[in-house]
Every structure is written in structure tokens, then in C-alpha cells.
Amino acid sequence: xxxxxxxxxxxxxxxxxxxxxxxxxxxxxxxxxxxxxxxxxxxxxxxxxxxxxxxxxxxxxxxxxxxxxxxxxxxxxxxxxxxxxxxxxxxxxxxxxxxxxxxxxxxxxxxxxxxxxxxxxxxxxxxxxxxxxxxxxxxxxxxxxxxxxxxxxxxxxxxxxxxxxxxxxxxxxxxxxxxxxxxxxxxxxxxxxxxxxxxxxxxxxxxxxxxxxxxxxxxxxxxxxxxxxxxxxxxxxxxxxxxxxxxxxxxxxxxxxx
Amino acid sequence: xxxxxxxxxxxxxxxxxxxxxxxxxxxxxxxxxxxxxxxxxxxxxxxxxxxxxxxxxxxxxxxxxxxxxxxxxxxxxxxxxxxxxxxxxxxxxxxxxxxxxxxxxxxxxxxxxxxxxxxxxxxxxxxxxxxxxxxxxxxxxxxxxxxxxxxxxxxxxxxxxxxxxxxxxxxxxxxxxxxxxxxxxxxxxxxxxxxxxxxxxxxxxxxxxxxxxxxxxxxxxxxxxxxxxxxxxxxxxxxxxxxxxxxxxxxxxxxxxxxxxxxxxxxxxxxxxxxxxxxxxxxxxxxxxxxxxxxxxxxxxxxxxxxxxxxxxxxxxxxxxxxxxxxxxxxxxxxxxxxxxxxxxxxxxxxxxxxxxxxxxxxxxxxxxxxxxxxxxxxxxxxxxxxxxxxxxxxxxxxx
Numbered sequence: 001x002x003x004x005x006x007x008x009x010x011x012x013x014x015x016x017x018x019x020x021x022x023x024x025x026x027x028x029x030x031x032x033x034x035x036x037x038x039x040x041x042x043x044x045x046x047x048x049x050x051x052x053x054x055x056x057x058x059x060x061x062x063x064x065x066x067x068x069x070x071x072x073x074x075x076x077x078x079x080x081x082x083x084x085x086x087x088x089x090x091x092x093x094x095x096x097x098x099x100x101x102x103x104x105x106x107x108x109x110x111x112x113x114x115x116x117x118x119x120x121x122x123x124x125x126x127x128x129x130x131x132x133x134x135x136x137x138x139x140x141x142x143x144x145x146x147x148x149x150x151x152x153x154x155x156x157x158x159x160x161x162x163x164x165x166x167x168x169x170x171x172x173x174x175x176x177x178x179x180x181x182x183x184x185x186x187x188x189x190x191x192x193x194x195x196x197x198x199x200x201x202x203x204x205x206x207x208x209x210x211x212x213x214x215x216x217x218x219x220x221x222x223x224x225x226x227x228x229x230x231x232x233x234x235x236x237x238x239x240x241x242x243x244x245x246x247x248x249x250x251x252x253x254x255x256x257x258x
Numbered sequence: 259x260x261x262x263x264x265x266x267x268x269x270x271x272x273x274x275x276x277x278x279x280x281x282x283x284x285x286x287x288x289x290x291x292x293x294x295x296x297x298x299x300x301x302x303x304x305x306x307x308x309x310x311x312x313x314x315x316x317x318x319x320x321x322x323x324x325x326x327x328x329x330x331x332x333x334x335x336x337x338x339x340x341x342x343x344x345x346x347x348x349x350x351x352x353x354x355x356x357x358x359x360x361x362x363x364x365x366x367x368x369x370x371x372x373x374x375x376x377x378x379x380x381x382x383x384x385x386x387x388x389x390x391x392x393x394x395x396x397x398x399x400x401x402x403x404x405x406x407x408x409x410x411x412x413x414x415x416x417x418x419x420x421x422x423x424x425x426x427x428x429x430x431x432x433x434x435x436x437x438x439x440x441x442x443x444x445x446x447x448x449x450x451x452x453x454x455x456x457x458x459x460x461x462x463x464x465x466x467x468x469x470x471x472x473x474x475x476x477x478x479x480x481x482x483x484x485x486x487x488x489x490x491x492x493x494x495x496x497x498x499x500x501x502x503x504x505x506x507x508x509x510x511x512x513x514x515x516x517x518x519x520x521x522x523x524x525x526x527x528x529x530x531x532x533x534x535x536x537x538x539x540x541x542x543x544x545x546x547x548x549x550x551x552x553x554x555x556x557x558x559x560x561x562x563x564x565x566x567x568x569x570x571x572x573x574x575x576x577x578x579x580x581x582x583x584x585x586x587x588x589x590x591x592x593x594x595x596x597x598x599x600x601x602x603x604x605x606x607x608x609x610x611x612x613x614x615x616x617x618x619x620x621x622x623x624x625x626x627x628x629x630x631x632x633x634x635x636x637x638x639x640x641x642x643x644x645x646x647x648x649x650x651x652x653x654x655x656x657x658x
Contacts, residue, residue, distance in 0.1 A: 086605075091301055091306075092604075093306040093308065094301055094306040094307060095307075096307070097307070097604065100603045100604050100605040100607075101604070102601060102602070102603045102607055103601070103602040103603065104599040104600065104602075105599060105600040105602075106598070106599055106600075107599075107600055113599075117595075117605075117607070126443075126444055126445065128383075128385075129383075129385045129386065130386050130387065130388065130443070131386055131388075132378055132381075132382070132383060132386045132389045132392065133377050133378055133382070133383065134381050134383040135381075150374075150377050151370075151371065151374075152370065152372075152374045152375070152377055153370015153371040153372075153374075154369055154370070154388065155310040155311060155370065156386070156388055156439075158310040159310060159311065159443055159589075160443050160444065160445055162444060162445040162593060162595070163595060164308075164595075164605065164607065166307075167307045168300060168307060169299070169370075170299050170300045170305075170306070170307075171298065171299040171300075171301035172298075185299045185370075186299060186300070186369070186370030187370060187371060188370070243595050244595060247444055258596070
């Protein structure tokens with residue numbers, strides 16, 4: 001029976017060692033905790049965890065850096081989300097466009113401005129207000145989405161959107177569909193701020209990644225609620241505008257240089 | 259008060275079945291049109307991401323608005339106690355139900371996912387005017403149905419006034435809801451005004467009555483029953499008031515907009531530069547829909563029944579033109595995201611959007627009209643909705 005004596009009897013007591021292990025664990029815990037929290041933000045969230053209103057995803061568009069003739073953001077969006085580029089569509093007027101390049105010209109000064117136009121992810125989205133079934137909805141983290149399963153294709157949201165951000169899928173979809181981007185004929189769709197990438201923890205949208213890769217850096221995506229985020233810092237530095245600010249919709253996309 | 263004998267239409271003649279068959283054919287065409295749109299998607303229509311509501315909405319909203327207006331004759335009888343209108347009430351109720359059915363069918367069959375109608379019936383967002391309309395439409399069927407029952411069944415006749423009043427109030431709210439479908443839209447300049455609700459109500463009075471008059475005259479002419487001038491002249495007078503009121507609302511709406519610089523662009527588009535929309539506004543909505551009928555009805559021509567029918571036809575045609583301008587014209591004018599700047603994009607920003615309706619859209623819309631008339635045609639055969647005679651002597655007795 002002597003072999004089965006408790007460990008404490010065999011091992012000499014060592015208070016220093018215990019304190020050391022405890023202290024190290026606490027220090028490690030303290031060191032890891034913010035990391036774990038950051039990890040949750042940066043590396044997505046578990047499926048069972050709801051989106052948090054502590055975060056408000058948004059985008060800053062610096063129109064002064066947006067290059068004329070460049071549509072890398074549009075191509076990247078189409079590739080990431082699986083919608084056919086309008087140039088390849090047989091029905092360009094009916095083809096969905098989640099993001100588009102807009103060229104603006106002042107008739108007086110001839111000054112030209114380039115910018116991408118996409119769903120503005122309003123805090124007070126008119127599309128959500130008018131949707132009869134609640135298929136149009138705003139997630140807690142500010143992303144405005146369409147539930148593919150309850151959209152009946154009434155297009156009332158398209159009538160209500162001041163930014164023409166939404167498209168109806170007019171024809172059967174080809175096999176360019178992506179497994180994590182549900183789409184379907186007869187339903188309305190629009191920019192999701194690459195919600196699949198955000199939830200995966202990529203921390204950026206396809207359009208912003210493409211703009212950075214092209215060296216323009218006109219698009220900056222991030223959490224507008226976090227004062228330390230890059231987007232919040234830039235929003236504090238640069239004068240920005242909301243498109244149709246008169247409507248007071250509190251947009252998630254802000255423009256500099258318009 | 260003299261009693262009136264209501265009698266079913268025999269409906270066994272070749273003419274009746276030809277009418278029935280003809281309407282049925284258009285219902286069939288409508289079904290085929292829906293099937294095409296459902297199978298291939300909205301790509302087979304003239305609608306796109308710029309003009310998102312097209313010809314089917316023009317038909318649907320017109321029919322729904324006219325439906326509530328068609329109930330007017332019944333309302334005058336029961337709510338406002340005008341005995342002369344009492345014999346006209348059952349047809350008024352059935353016609354309003356039939357038009358509502360036709361309009362709603364067009365509306366729901368034009369959905370991108372018309373197979374998901376059950377979703378619209380089970381998922382509600384009460385901030386949406388569309389959701390409110392789902393309840394308003396359902397309630398309309400219920401209340402007008404009960405009202406019709408109180409008119410047809412002597413055992414519940416005492417509830418007729420209560421049911422009629424409820425239906426009357428409901429139809430006012432319903433058309434407020436229909437007008438507010440557009441009134442509650444912030445994005446487009448021609449919408450976003452409370453003006454649309456009362457304007458739609460007065461339009462419903464005019465369109466509904468014009469349809470009612472034509473159906474009434476056709477039913478009596480084709481069945482060989484007597485329809486006296488007393489009824490026709492009274493209803494004609496009512497139509498004059500309604501059409502004039504429509505004109506008044508349209509003028510006030512556009513005059514108000516013209517006072518605001520921000521609306522100058524869209525007003526210039528509708529009133530002067532909009533091509534087909536300008537033509538439809540001036541020629542269709544104003545001249546054909548309002549001025550010409552008023553001239554006919556107020557002049558000596560208005561004493562002849564044929565000309566009254568012409569005036570009714572013009573009011574209906576003008577009403578369709580009005581819906582086209584209101585629904586499609588407002589979408590054709592580009593959204594003004596950057597006021598004062600010229601916009602250019604692959605998504606047709608900053609340009610006037612063109613729209614050419616396709617055959618499926620036209621036949622879906624006509625299918626809705628056909629189903630409304632088919633239901634009415636069938637209802638007067640199986641129910642005692644029409645007085646055996648509406649000659650002047652019979653009608654005169656009612657008022658004493």
C-alpha cells in the first residue's frame with residue numbers, strides 16, 4: 001500500500017515553486033487576455049456567438065486617392081462574391097452590381113472625382129424599414145444584409161434606397177456562385193461588406209484589399225466604434241462627408257474629397 | 259319605400275359564354291405570362307435594376323385603387339343613406355372585390371419569388387407600408403365580403419349599415435395605405451409626400467366609378483334589362499365631381515413641387531423634357547383622363563349614354579397613364595446623389611432610364627383585368643346582384 005501514498009507525502013512542499021507557477025500563470029493570463037479578445041475581433045467569432053453592437057463596421061473612401069479608370073475594387077468584389085462582371089453579362093441593365101465606380105464632374109469647374117459607390121450600410125436603413133418580410137435587416141455590428149430565405153423579391157427596398165445600391169437577380173445564376181455567399185434568382189442583393197470574410201476573421205473587405213494591393217489606398221475598412229482603429233483615427237484627421245447627408249441616415253461609408 | 263327585385267343574370271346565351279370564354283382566354287394568357295416570368299426570371303421583362311417596378315405594378319396599383327373606388331356606390335347607399343343607390347350597391351361590392359382580387363394577383367405574381375407568398379403571410383415587419391397593406395387587403399376582403407352578405411341575406415340585413423360603414427372606413431384607410439406605399443419613400447423626388455394618400459383616394463373614387471358605370475351599363479345592355487337615365491345621370495354627376503377633384507390634386511401637387519428649387523429637375527422632366535412620360539402626363543393623364551371627360555360630361559354630349567361611356571373609358575385610360583407616370587416616370591428620373599454634379603457609371607447613374615414593357619408583363623397585367631371581369635361576370639350569374647329593372651319609374655319610387 002505504501003506505493004499508493006499521496007503525492008504530497010512523496011514530494012517535499014515548495015511554497016516558492018507554487019508561488020512562481022501561480023504568478024506565471026496570472027502573468028500569462030494577463031498577457032493573453034487582450035490577445036484573446038483581439039483574436040475574437042480579428043479572427044472572427046464562433047458561429048453560435050451573435051454579432052456585437054460594440055463593433056460598427058464601416059469604410060472610409062478617400063476619393064482624392066481613387067484612380068480614374070481603375071476598377072480593381074469592383075473586380076475584387078465580383079471575384080470574392082461570385083457575381084458576374086457587368087462587362088461579361090448578356091443583360092447589362094439587369095446585371096447585379098454590388099459596387100460600381102462613379103465618375104463625377106462639376107459642370108462649372110470641370111473638376112473630376114472618382115469614387116466607388118456601394119451599399120452605405122446606414123444606421124437607419126430605408127431598405128430595412130420598407131421590407132415587408134423583414135428579409136432586409138441590419139446586423140448588430142452595422143452590416144445591412146438581405147436574408148436570402150425570406151426575400152420575396154418585391155423590390156420595395158430598391159425603390160427606397162437613395163444610393164441605388166441594390167440589385168435584383170434577374171436570371172438563373174451560373175456556377176460562379178461561392179459556397180459562403182448565398183445568392184438566388186428573384187432575390188435582391190447588395191454589398192455585404194464581405195460579411196463572410198469579416199466573420200472568418202480576415203478583418204478586411206475584398207475591395208479594400210484590392211485597392212491597397214494596387215497601391216491606391218483609397219479604401220479603409222474597420223471598426224468605427226473603436227477609437228484606436230485605423231479608420232477611426234483617419235476619420236478624426238480627415239474631413240469627410242456622407243452622401244445625401246440631408247437624409248440623416250448615419251452612413252457606415254464615409255467619403256473624403258467629395 | 260318601394261322594393262326592388264334582384265335577379266341573377268341567366269347567363270346561358272352564346273354571348274354570355276363568348277364573353278366568359280374571351281375573358282378566360284386572357285386569364286390563361288396571364289397565367290402563361292406569369293409562368294414565363296417565373297421560369298426565366300425577370301430577365302424576360304423590360305424591368306431592370308433601374309426601373310424595378312414596371313407595367314405589372316401599373317396594372318396592379320390601378321386595379322387596387324379602382325377596387326376601393328368601386329365600393330363607393332355601395333357606401334353612398336348605406337353610409338350616407340341615399341335610397342336611390344341601394345339597388346346599385348351589391349354590384350358595387352362584388353366589383354370592388356373582383357378588382358381587388360385582380361390587382362393583388364398581378365402584384366404577387368410579379369414578385370421575384372412569387373412562390374414565397376407564404377413568407378409574406380407569415381413574416382411581418384410592421385414598419386413597412388407593404389406589411390400594413392397585406393392586412394388592409396385581407397381586411398378589405400373580409401369586410402366587403404360581410405357587407406355583401408348583409409345585402410344578400412335578409413336575415414342579417416339589419417347589420418348592413420354597420421358593415422357598410424366599416425367597409426367604407428376600411429377602404430379609406432386602404433387607399434391611404436396604397437398611396438403611402440409611394441408616400442413613404444424618401445429616395446425619389448416625386449414620392450415622399452403625404453399628398454399621395456388623399457390624391458390616391460380621390461383617384462380611386464374616379465377610376466372606380468368609371469369602371470362601375472361601364473360594367474353597369476354593359477350588364478344592363480347585354481341582358482336586355484332597363485337602365486333608366488335617372489341612375490345614369492346621377493352617377494355621371496358624381497363622376498364629374500371626382501374627375502375635377504383629381505385634376506385639382508394633380509395641379510396642387512405639381513405646383514407645390516415647382517415652388518421648391520430641389521424639385522425643379524424632376525418637374526421639368528415630367529412636365530417638359532421627359533419624352534414619353536411628358537406625353538403621357540399631358541395627353542394621357544391631363545387631357546384624356548381629366549379635361550376631355552369633363553368637357554364631354556358637362557356639355558350636351560353628356561346627355562347621351564354613348565358619350566358617357568366614352569368619358570368613362572377616357573377616365574380609365576387616363577388613370578392608367580397616371581399610374582404609368584407616377585410609378586415608372588418617377589423611377590426613370592435619375593437619383594440625385596450628388597446634386598449639381600454630372601454622374602457617370604456602369605450602373606446608369608445620372609441618366610434618364612428607359613423602359614420598354616415586354617409581352618409577359620402586358621399579359622400578366624391584362625390577366626388581372628380579365629380575372630376581375632370574369633369574377634364579376636360569374637358572380638352576377640350565380641348571385642342576385644342586379645335589380646331586374648332600373649327604369650326611371652322604379653328608381654323614382656325609391657326616393658319617396
